Amino acid sequence: MTEPTPTPAGWQAVDRYFADTLVGHDPDLEAAVAAQHEAGMPAIEVAPVNAKFLHLLARIAGARRVLEIGTLGGYSTIWLARAVSEGGEVVTIEAEPDNAAVARRSLERAGVAHRVRIEIGRAADVLPRLSGEAPFDLVFIDADKESNTIYLDWAARLGRPGTVIVVDNVARSGKVADAHTTDSQIVGVRAGLEMLGTDPRFDATALQTLDAKGWDGVAVAIVR
Numbered sequence: 001m002t003e004p005t006p007t008p009a010g011w012q013a014v015d016r017y018f019a020d021t022l023v024g025h026d027p028d029l030e031a032a033v034a035a036q037h038e039a040g041m042p043a044i045e046v047a048p049v050n051a052k053f054l055h056l057l058a059r060i061a062g063a064r065r066v067l068e069i070g071t072l073g074g075y076s077t078i079w080l081a082r083a084v085s086e087g088g089e090v091v092t093i094e095a096e097p098d099n100a101a102v103a104r105r106s107l108e109r110a111g112v113a114h115r116v117r118i119e120i121g122r123a124a125d126v127l128p129r130l131s132g133e134a135p136f137d138l139v140f141i142d143a144d145k146e147s148n149t150i151y152l153d154w155a156a157r158l159g160r161p162g163t164v165i166v167v168d169n170v171a172r173s174g175k176v177a178d179a180h181t182t183d184s185q186i187v188g189v190r191a192g193l194e195m196l197g198t199d200p201r202f203d204a205t206a207l208q209t210l211d212a213k214g215w216d217g218v219a220v221a222i223v224r
């Protein structure tokens, strides 16, 4: 039997159906995306179905402290802040102060700003400063792909056995499978995945995704 090949029109219709049926519409989230767009940031926030997956993972893990690397306009940050609920905290790192200002306003509009600390700076500089804090229960890595191994190393250091790690953008329209790539982002994504596969601190898998952001994927790991 020949399986049907997914066409863009087909999987886009499925994504819309899933998003409409299971995620729904939310004025604060839609305002955050609009503010991000108006500020000239790229439309590279996670797709709604992917954001809700992240939110559910945080709740499944019972996460109270979440670390996000790459705030952008705060769309995924709002989803994570809702997952930790009252008393929890999201620490989110953003390299661009202008992006952080837009994100802060969107977090305020969504009523979750009191649970979110935005750290402004290059994540490689900010992460060592978080060492003295209580461990994070979930870490979401969604920043410059070239630094994924640095971020995974810090995720393990700042976590504890059982900490959940999620890495965005691990398939990149299939380019991740090209072992000879010279694209620095793909090289970074591959290095991160190979670290997840070989470093004894992690146990991981990855899933391809077809959603509003195209063909990509998400890696999920646990700190041993």
Ligand code: DHB
Pocket (backbone or CB within 6 Å): 044, 045, 046, 142, 143, 168, 169
């Ligand atoms: C890019 C980065 C992202 O985090 C993403 O979700 C999509 C694209 C990029 O740098 O191109």
Ligand code: MG
Pocket (backbone or CB within 6 Å): 044, 045, 046, 142, 143, 168, 169
């Ligand atoms: Mg991303």
